[in-house]
Amino acid sequence: MTATLPQPEHDLPRTVKGASCSCSHCGQPVPLGLIVAGQEQQFCCQGCASVYELIHSCGLDAYYRLREQSEAAAQAVPATDGDRLAVFDADKFHELYVRSREDGARLVDLMLEGVHCAACVWLIEKLPRVVPGVLEARLSLRQATVRITWDPANAKLSQIAKALSTLGYSPHPARGSRDTVQLAEQRTMLIRMGVAGALAGNTMLLAFALYTGLFSSMEQQFTQLFRWTSAVLGVIALAWPGRVFFQGAWAALRTRSPHLDVPIALALGVGGVVGLVNVILSRGEIYFDSLTVLVFLLLVGRFIQYRQQRRADESVGLLFSLTPTHCRRVVASEDGSIEQVPAEAVQVNDLLQVHAGELIPADGTVEEGNASVIASLLTGESAPVPIQPGDGVCAGSQLASSTIRLRVSAVGEATRVGRLMELVQRGVADKPQIVALTDRIAGWFVVTVSTIALGVFAAWSLFDLSAAVDHTVALLIIACPCALGLATPLTLAVMIGRSARNDILIKSGAVLDRLAKPGRILMDKTGTMTRGAMRVEQWVGDGSVRPLVVEAERHATHPIALAIVEQYEDEQTVAADDIHAIQVLPNGVKAQTSLGLLYIGSRACMEQSSCMVPGVFLEQADRWAEQACTTVFVSLGARVVAALAVGDAIRSDVRHSIAQLRDWGWQIEMLTGDEQAVAEQVAKAVGLERSALHAGVSPEQKLNAFKERSDGMPLVMVGDGVNDAAALAAADVGIAVSGGAEASMAAADVYLAKPGLTGLVELIARARSCRAVVKQNLALSLTYNAIAISLAAAGLVTPLVAAVLMPLSSATVLALAMKGRRLPTFQQRQYEGPQR
Amino acid sequence: MSILFIVLPLAFVLAGIGVWAFMWAVKSGQYDDMDTPPYRAMFDDD
Numbered sequence: 001m002t003a004t005l006p007q008p009e010h011d012l013p014r015t016v017k018g019a020s021c022s023c024s025h026c027g028q029p030v031p032l033g034l035i036v037a038g039q040e041q042q043f044c045c046q047g048c049a050s051v052y053e054l055i056h057s058c059g060l061d062a063y064y065r066l067r068e069q070s071e072a073a074a075q076a077v078p079a080t081d082g083d084r085l086a087v088f089d090a091d092k093f094h095e096l097y098v099r100s101r102e103d104g105a106r107l108v109d110l111m112l113e114g115v116h117c118a119a120c121v122w123l124i125e126k127l128p129r130v131v132p133g134v135l136e137a138r139l140s141l142r143q144a145t146v147r148i149t150w151d152p153a154n155a156k157l158s159q160i161a162k163a164l165s166t167l168g169y170s171p172h173p174a175r176g177s178r179d180t181v182q183l184a185e186q187r188t189m190l191i192r193m194g195v196a197g198a199l200a201g202n203t204m205l206l207a208f209a210l211y212t213g214l215f216s217s218m219e220q221q222f223t224q225l226f227r228w229t230s231a232v233l234g235v236i237a238l239a240w241p242g243r244v245f246f247q248g249a250w251a252a253l254r255t256r257s258p259h260l261d262v263p264i265a266l267a268l269g270v271g272g273v274v275g276l277v278n279v280i281l282s283r284g285e286i287y288f289d290s291l292t293v294l295v296f297l298l299l300v301g302r303f304i305q306y307r308q309q310r311r312a313d314e315s316v317g318l319l320f321s322l323t324p325t326h327c328r329r330v331v332a333s334e335d336g337s338i339e340q341v342p343a344e345a346v347q348v349n350d351l352l353q354v355h356a357g358e359l360i361p362a363d364g365t366v367e368e369g370n371a372s373v374i375a376s377l378l379t380g381e382s383a384p385v386p387i388q389p390g391d392g393v394c395a396g397s398q399l400a401s402s403t404i405r406l407r408v409s410a411v412g413e414a415t416r417v418g419r420l421m422e423l424v425q426r427g428v429a430d431k432p433q434i435v436a437l438t439d440r441i442a443g444w445f446v447v448t449v450s451t452i453a454l455g456v457f458a459a460w461s462l463f464d465l466s467a468a469v470d471h472t473v474a475l476l477i478i479a480c481p482c483a484l485g486l487a488t489p490l491t492l493a494v495m496i497g498r499s500a501r502n503d504i505l506i507k508s509g510a511v512l513d514r515l516a517k518p519g520r521i522l523m524d525k526t527g528t529m530t531r532g533a534m535r536v537e538q539w540v541g542d543g544s545v546r547p548l549v550v551e552a553e554r555h556a557t558h559p560i561a562l563a564i565v566e567q568y569e570d571e572q573t574v575a576a577d578d579i580h581a582i583q584v585l586p587n588g589v590k591a592q593t594s595l596g597l598l599y600i601g602s603r604a605c606m607e608q609s610s611c612m613v614p615g616v617f618l619e620q621a622d623r624w625a626e627q628a629c630t631t632v633f634v635s636l637g638a639r640v641v642a643a644l645a646v647g648d649a650i651r652s653d654v655r656h657s658i659a660q661l662r663d664w665g666w667q668i669e670m671l672t673g674d675e676q677a678v679a680e681q682v683a684k685a686v687g688l689e690r691s692a693l694h695a696g697v698s699p700e701q702k703l704n705a706f707k708e709r710s711d712g713m714p715l716v717m718v719g720d721g722v723n724d725a726a727a728l729a730a731a732d733v734g735i736a737v738s739g740g741a742e743a744s745m746a747a748a749d750v751y752l753a754k755p756g757l758t759g760l761v762e763l764i765a766r767a768r769s770c771r772a773v774v775k776q777n778l779a780l781s782l783t784y785n786a787i788a789i790s791l792a793a794a795g796l797v798t799p800l801v802a803a804v805l806m807p808l809s810s811a812t813v814l815a816l817a818m819k820g821r822r823l824p825t826f827q828q829r830q831y832e833g834p835q836r
Numbered sequence: 837m838s839i840l841f842i843v844l845p846l847a848f849v850l851a852g853i854g855v856w857a858f859m860w861a862v863k864s865g866q867y868d869d870m871d872t873p874p875y876r877a878m879f880d881d882d
Contacts, residue, residue: 118875141872194858
């Protein structure tokens with residue numbers, strides 16, 4: 001709403017004569033100046049008024065009633081999407097995102113910003129009433145994605161997008177969501193779990209009858225009937241839903257890597273075969289009840305973990321949708337008019353127009369316009385680089401000021417970013433698989449259990465061969481690490497879910513395992529340790545001219561000017577009389593003020609305008625240059641009265657976070673593409689030694705840093721840029737931080753969706769507590785196994801004992817896994833210093 | 837008591853129908869979105 005109307009004055013009262021007056025659409029207070037007397041509906045801004053008008057005219061007032069019921073905050077700010085939505089009609093857009101149905105209707109998935117409650121679902125699904133021609137709109141609340149079916153003869157997609165935008169839900173083509181492959185995987189897992197559940201339930205009913213028959217005698221024919229049916233159900237359970245464990249075990253054996261599936265498959269296999277033989281020979285014990293329940297519980301654990309991981313993965317995928325997908329192409333033939341096209345449709349030799357603040361969509365040469373670009377995501381260098389006609393620019397860098405036209409020289413995979421992405425792909429392929437703690441234990445678990453089983457078999461076969469077989473099978477089944485196989489995924493799922501609520505998106509549970517033990521963390525500088533943007537570090541000299549400086553710099557678009565305005569935004573404003581004739585120079589700003597002629601700019605600017613620079617300021621400028629800061633001079637009446645240092649500011653939490661990580665035993669190093677001088681200053685400020693510093697590193701070298709690792713310590717990469725993406729992919733654990741490039745988010749295992757390094761500390765704290773819970777579970781389930789194995793070795797385990805012991809152990813371990821929820825939260829522990 | 841020989845298979849046929857219905861529900865996408873449908877049920881039809 002701020003974009004459509006000027007902000008209300010601050011000193012206006014927010015209520016009218018005691019009665020509060022809130023906006024009929026968004027519920028925020030209505031400024032006095034905008035209250036219309038004698039009208040029931042009041043609006044805080046024109047935007048809200050037009051949304052209300054639209055909703056009301058379509059007869060959708062029930063939205064407000066629903067919203068009250070769901071007690072959600074209102075979606076106040078209508079999006080200002082402007083001409084961006086024109087791209088929704090481009091041919092290429094339709095080719096990429098739109099599908100056709102047989103009856104001619106079209107389908108598209110759009111990701112919406114600002115969807116949060118039941119009222120949103122209701123309003124969005126009433127879209128057919130707002131835009132005639134829309135046949136159906138179905139919203140998925142969790143994914144914030146709407147599937148729209150419309151009739152192309154009656155409505156254009158841009159009209160639909162416009163309507164959504166007006167309602168306050170800014171639409172984007174949904175990329176990376178509703179992946180059909182993953183959806184199919186989730187369905188398969190769900191079916192497997194459901195079938196296993198049904199089989200387990202029925203087998204248990206039969207087992208109940210059999211166990212009851214143990215105590216009172218049952219007729220032979222019924223015992224046989226029940227044994228045979230159990231066997232049929234059990235074999236189905238092992239061969240259909242249980243197949244995944246055998247497949248997993250087989251894959252693990254072939255690659256000779258330990259995996260928890262191996263002991264599970266061993267127990268399931270031996271139990272199944274012997275049970276079947278016993279049923280056929282009408283003798284001995286069967287274990288199908290325990291086996292089917294085992295399969296079911298293990299599948300439940302895995303499904304829950306899968307869903308939590310998918311959730312994190314999806315959230316990252318949906319963030320991709322928010323990155324711009326369109327650009328402005330100058331139409332070649334005619335009057336130089338501009339059309340909106342999807343970024344994928346750009347071709348070599350196209351002429352593109354890029355505005356300040358936008359990402360450059362392709363590699364190319366500047367044809368028109370002087371501007372500066374920030375290539376920090378690409379190179380790690382935080383200072384903007386000036387460009388002029390004839391200079392080359394790379395896709396993925398951001399235009400900091402003014403507008404340029406560029407002739408495209410490379411698109412897609414041929415761009416520098418595209419080539420970097422190839423490295424990322426290779427990095428992912430080279431990445432060593434993380435062997436989870438439980439899987440490593442599973443390795444010697446198999447060996448130990450098999451050895452004991454052989455021993456028990458040998459000892460018992462001295463007395464009685466059939467008893468030896470029975471006791472050995474009982475031992476193998478009861479030694480199945482099911483408690484562990486169930487508890488570990490659940491512990492991880494609980495952790496991943498809790499982390500996601502705290503804006504830490506973990507794409508794989510194995511990461512938590514890897515981060516529990518200290519290793520080396522390599523951190524990118526720009527955007528990770530620093531904000532990745534300019535900031536005023538210091539102001540020396542006369543402070544009273546600050547309001548004038550801010551007012552003058554408001555007219556410039558240079559990143560330094562933006563930084564100055566942002567920093568001193570709260571300064572008193574100056575009257576229009578005090579300053580006028582503001583003029584932007586190539587390296588500064590000039591203005592007429594009541595105190596004399598004002599110049600703000602670099603040293604060159606001062607010299608050109610023959611301003612006197614006192615020696616103190618020159619010395620100060622030299623000192624700042626050593627600290628890698630740019631100096632901006634302020635001159636009033638041909639004499640410099642103040643100077644500012646502008647640089648890329650270090651995030652406030654970095655020093656504390658690094659100290660905390662070091663307390664936990666991590667080695668921290670800095671890896672940056674920026675110059676040595678800049679890097680050293682940052683390193684000093686955050687408390688890193690020079691030896692932990694690697695400056696001037698290219699993306700390719702970053703990748704090599706990971707290939708050359710020798711020690712077995714986990715190597716963690718933290719970064720945000722495209723230049724980090726290959727390293728993120730190759731690291732044992734890649735962590736992308738907020739505000740980063742799409743490529744780095746895709747390559748990383750973890751995405752910290754909040755700025756700064758606090759998220760990293762929190763992530764590692766979680767990993768540590770997760771490890772503690774897993775270890776507890778491990779100890780418990782191994783104790784259980786030791787007892788159970790001793791009982792089995794002594795020949796005391798009957799199927800009934802097994803049927804009671806196994807769920808008992810699972811329940812205990814599950815309770816512990818859930819207890820992870822009640823561990824002290826990170827916020828309480830944060831300042832306690834070193835632990836353990 | 838030999839009625840069991842008829843009732844037991846019958847019970848499994850019923851259970852089988854249940855499992856088949858579940859699989860059909862999953863395959864037709866009814867479990868894909870677990871968050872939105874509960875809200876949809878609250879809305880009045882108009």
